[in-house]
Amino acid sequence: MMEALFWDVQAWRNPFKKNIGSGASPAYFPTFGPAVGAVNRGIEGGISIASIILLVGGLLKFIFIPANSNFGLILSVILFILAGYALSEKINVQRYAVFIPMLAFFIWYFVFDANYSLVFLLYYLLVVGIVLAIFAVFSRGASVRPELLGFVPCLFFFLDLGMIPFLVEYLNLQITPLMESLILWMPWWSLLGLLTLPQQVSTNTFINGLVGLLKIFGIVYLIFILITPAIPDLGHYSQEGLPTAAELAAAQERVTEKIPKKENPFISNMYCLFVKGEYGNIQRCVEQRQEEQERIAFCEDKVKPITNQVQRDKAYETCLKEEAEKKKKEALQAGGTIDRTIRIPTEAKVVIRSESLPKIYVPDIPFPFEVQIANPRQQEIQMDVACKFKKKIGTDYVLGKVEKGALGDFISFRDQTYASQFLCIPQGELNGTYTLEVDLQLLNLQTPSRLQRAFIGNVPEAEKKRLEQEIHSVIREEEALVPAEFAGIYFDLGHATNEVIIENKVVVEDGKERRYKPILLRANIKNLGNGKILKIHNYHIDLPNFQVDRPACLDGTIDEKMIEAYTAGIPLPVCFITDYPLELKQPPQDIGWIAQEFEAQLFYDYQVTARETITVMPQVMPQ
């Protein structure tokens, strides 16, 4: 085995004896090429172990070891070294040829902290180049290819640490489904292990067959993972230095946090194919399954802080229902998206704990419930609660009176969080199964939304295309952004739906200037929560110094009948922009365009309702 590691040792031991009287011999000078005999012997002896360790170890690391941990980094280094073994075995060359560039990379990255200054690189690369050249010379060029391939483990090392999430963050790329797959589901070392598995792992046919199946499985897995659109074009990249291992791992963790946790696409595909049998509509089935898994993961995270198991299960069920409703409503909506920069939106819920509800009716027996409100913007909110008991069968109901203690009818608060318990006292006898309904009314709510647009002047088409590229690198969101609160205004301003650029192109007809393309303002109010919009006090879209042909599109109220008439969204009046500020019509030539962010405000009252089924029996008095 040792002989296989280096050149033919015998030749070195007896160089002077070898050719005396025998003339020149090809074996005279030690060669640096592959010791073929040794390698051939090696196949039988399980030289593919390195690939198998890489495959299995890489998978275990991917599943169980967090990326941003010291242990994870140590493991990455071990697998990096093993990758060198595996690669050298695969391409059937001496290991040192592969390890030299790996060692050079390792020293540069960890010892010299990936120093990329020109002077340092000059000297370092010169030294490395000379070392590689010496070996290349002695091997008569045979070591060149393995030396170059030695950089492959370096690439996989970067990828495993988190090169793609780093590039996503620093290049501010949109996380496409392909990138999500690569970040979440690609065990890079396992992939390298799979690629370096030899054709014949052992003399045992069964084992070879198993490994072959494993290879096919791996390739199928890759296909399912990568079956999504390609990565979009990269923008300009400016950075101050190469990322360290810690930075890469931290970027991996940050980006992974932002990606909704879905199911592995491979598992979704297998489920749709073999469990649901959706051969004809597999893509739709996979999407639905992914959405379902996303909701499950989201709700599992959300209920984690609840310690009580029963309450946690209930909250989990409620969360699943709410998220499913939101998704349904999202599908009906157009022209807006949830503003993810606002991680803590205004929220309110009524919690009815069934275990606290009485089962035996006595007069004035209280039914407790809790109101929980998150008010991160510290709005001045007025709140009222009401309750009633609706007969399960029929339309009869028993009114309830809410005991608020010393609080008045309407409760006002500005706190960031508000949580309080109330009691619902039935105003009549209860006997049977009822639905306890608690209505929480929130008054004077305010939800702003925003929209970004870019204005250019009257420019030629070629110039417009050039400016478009610039503008799209700055303005990434073409739709209105609304916090995930109870309701909001989704609005769109421009020549066409979701068109970011508004140009001041005019044509002259009959001596009159006419806008080449009209600019339209469209808006609608959408119910984003699970409750009901009770009243819209006012809507206002702020377009400073813009003139419109119908002022009602910018400002107004909505009749309550109209609120009830629309379920998906309440359309606001549409209008044309007849004029807008000169500085937007004629941006400075040096810059070429001006960005503007517009805000809309919705002032409204909202009702959140919670329901709980109860069965109440009258008290049986002892005889």
Added chain:
Amino acid sequence: MKIALSLARLVTKVFVIQALVLFLMTGCISSPPGPGDISNYKEGVSDVDISLLQNAPPREVYPGSDFRIIVRLKNSLGYDAQDVSVALAGNFEKYISLSSRVQKAEGEEPGALKGRSLERPEGEEAFVEFDAKAGSLFLNAEEQQSPFIVKVSYQSALEFADTICINPNLYATYDSGCTVQSKKSYNGQGAPLVIASLEEITLSGSPGEVEFRLRLKDRGNGRVTWAELISAKVGAKELRCSFELDSGKKRIFHPQDNGEALLICRLPIDDPASYATAIALQFTYSYEASETQQLKIVNVQR
């Protein structure tokens, strides 16, 4: 003896190869020319280099905080650049407010940066500073990505010179003069706008004419706003040139989408014999380059 000779051969081989490697490596690595080094700075493709100073701006800023955006410009052209200005484009109304959006570079002369030359092998460098203030985040947002674009525009010159052969005899087999090279390619004249090729076509007629077709290409990272021909001569004779045939157009705006423009020049031939002479053209052009930079405004309480 044989062994010693073989060893000597091996050692020589190794040394020769090492020397070659070292020679190639040092040859490939460009080092700044020393004072006595006579380099031609008016060759190849060069540009005005744009970069931001480290931490100016910082990668993350807090709402309401003041910071600076400092743009470093270095004129690596083989020519001086005039009217050098830096403009910042982005969503500045809402999230970042700037003291000014456009500023001129201040080199030794206001608004100008000297190019590379013997006196100044590195080219002149200037820093353009913008005072900025981060705005407020929208509602209680945790962060706001606020990318912006740094745009640099300048005017500069381009000089092209070469030796050509004028041969009016289309059919002459034997000529003791020079040989016409119908097409020549060039790798640049020390600017982002380059004369990529020169075609010479002898037109028959009485008198004969030579037509020169010069292909201008934008090989820089930005774009040519306009290019204008200032002078064109063959020897002492003026050439009749235009960007579009027979239109007399000496200025072109925005070379085509592929960044190319064709200049056609003509010269009547008086001399019946072939002769070698110099062709020289001078252009001025306006150039614009831009880079996108990232900036994040983060909530203090994050």
